[in-house]
Amino acid sequence: MLTEKDFVAKPFSKTIDDGCFQWSAPSNIALVKYWGKKENQIPANPSISFTLNNCKTITKLSFFKKVNDGNFSFDLLFEGKPKEDFKPKIQKFFERIYAYCSYLKDFHFTIETENTFPHSSGIASSASGMAALSVNIMSLEKALHPEMSEEFFNKKASFLARLGSGSACRSVKGEVVVWGNHAEINGSSDLFGVEFSSNIHETFKNYQDTILLVDKGEKQVSSTVGHDLMHNHPFAEQRFEQAHQNLSKLKTVLETGNLEEFVAIVESEALTLHAMMMTSMPYFILMKPNTLEIINRIWKFRNETKIPVCFTLDAGANVHVLYSENDSESVLQLIKEELVGFCQNGNYICDNLGNGAIQIL
Template identity: 30%
Template sequence: MSTDTSVRSVTCQASPNIALIKYWGKRNEELILPDNDSLSITLDLTDMHSYTTVSTSPSMACDTFYFEGVLQTKLSSRMQKVLGEVRRRAKDMQNQFVEIRSQNTFPASSGLASSASAYASLAIALTKLFNLDNPDATAAYLARIGSGSAIRSVYGGFVRWSSEGECLSSCLFPMEHWPDLRLIILIFNPSKKPVSSTDAMQRTRETSTLFSARLATVNDKIEKLIEAIRIKDFNTFAKIVMMDSSQFHAVCMDTYPPVIYLNEQSKHLIDLVHAYNKTDENGAMKVAYTFDAGPNPFCFIREEHTEEFLRLLKYIYPTVDNNVHKHVANSDAKLPSINVPIAPNVLERIVLTKIGSGPKIIS
């Protein structure tokens, strides 16, 4: 970074969001206008976040981007689009360039919503640095044209992204609304996904016969899910979230050529969750899963069941790396009615987290 004393900079942290009802398909590729509404939970900054610093100075000769400390050879077209929109709106950026430095505390491009947190933190930092008008709506717009789902990471709590009007996002319930809800993220494969979400969405719109059927069901599911969240009905919450995840991946499979994000470990976890839920003598749901565009599951669970499920994960997914199961010491958690094969050394990391309050300006 330049040592020029005229440098101005802003640093912002933003966390990924996990879609409960998925966004899949764009009716306008340029502006990233979604085909359907989506609903998500923003994660806690402490456990997973992108950290982005944007700086500007009259002495800078061009825009530059560093990711994880490495200078990138060029800016992506989306990043250029975001900067172009900032220049259009800013009063003092017409002839100024920026330096962007970004890093994540979790793997990128592996279905963990790294682009959402990255572009949300970038959008908020740029809005603050150049003192843009209507900062909340402006940051949301900038985040969306960078990466669609990033528009949900500009807020904390439970967030809805509308497909109508200006296609902006809003917080439906703050993080404090459901304080005992936890998330357990299992990272089986941190590798870059084989097909980007952008390419896969376009392919789906062009070829999937199930796509229109999915769009016809989304709004009804969202309204039912919002009511379940409002009254903290975990049984209904869990069923809707898991069914939407399955429907989303069915549409991906119905795409031609098929887009396959789930792997054998993903399917194994699905079997484990359903087997574990059957152990409740009252038939109540204990845990729910969802998968974004990747093989790594996001599990929602209430605090009362968290320790038991973590012990079960340690039993089912043993590993030589003791740090993987650092959240639990006891592995004696096999339940007699669970008949799921043990899968050793397939789990690389567990992230135990909760609902977050949203992005934060650091400096």
């Protein structure tokens, strides 16, 4: 089992003066939710997510060697323009990972990044963004250590991404990813995400996720604040135990293709996440009236048609509609005829199960 010490960069076996890499990394949607964390971005409970395919961040990392002056040195461009308000987050990320990537102060970096989904679309870009940056950094480390295995590359990239944004560790590798120690998941760890170790039933191959953009504004409460409110939450321990139990159930569901059980677990998890927000102190509500309208319409449609479409939610108002590719025609008709009217400016994004980060350059 890898420990934090295993991720400390070893002395270089090769030198490099300059270069560039480019990767894309997707967002992901948790089925069993992570809510609450310990020090150093360690999750209070395990989670499991579907990796998305279309909603991703594309990041190019260019670098050249400089005199190590004890400082991090980087320029940041978002969609081709300097983005000063992003820089403090990158600075903080570099500070967090420096203990494991001591070569960072040896180079000046230019980070050029863009999203395939509209900025302010209500899709959290921290997971895809931090994952994309982390795999680029690991490409540099691999150039310094050409003997590095692909397995170690992916685990350390996920480990680094976690230190930037917890859920980012689930965006590096795999269609279905588990993050957090769980007794029934081989190799699972609090330090990084791992590919779901069992065979996924055919039912879930190319599973669809249509994201209904109910509210594209900034969240009233940041995820960091929300996670912190779990420390003294009256239902925290019961919630953490529930997540372990639901992951066990979902493991069986993903292996057997039981869609009825899938729907029940996924929707319960989404509502439990928001129940934790509504019962914390201070309490808050991130769902909007249109979120509830969409949920009720999905329930009505499912009851009438027996099509096993379901919803899940992140820590926000937008609704992820999950369904089999075989049911796409019927579900998309529902979305276009009934649900799009509850989306801000009628906006929604069609996505499906993806495979994780991809190297472009």
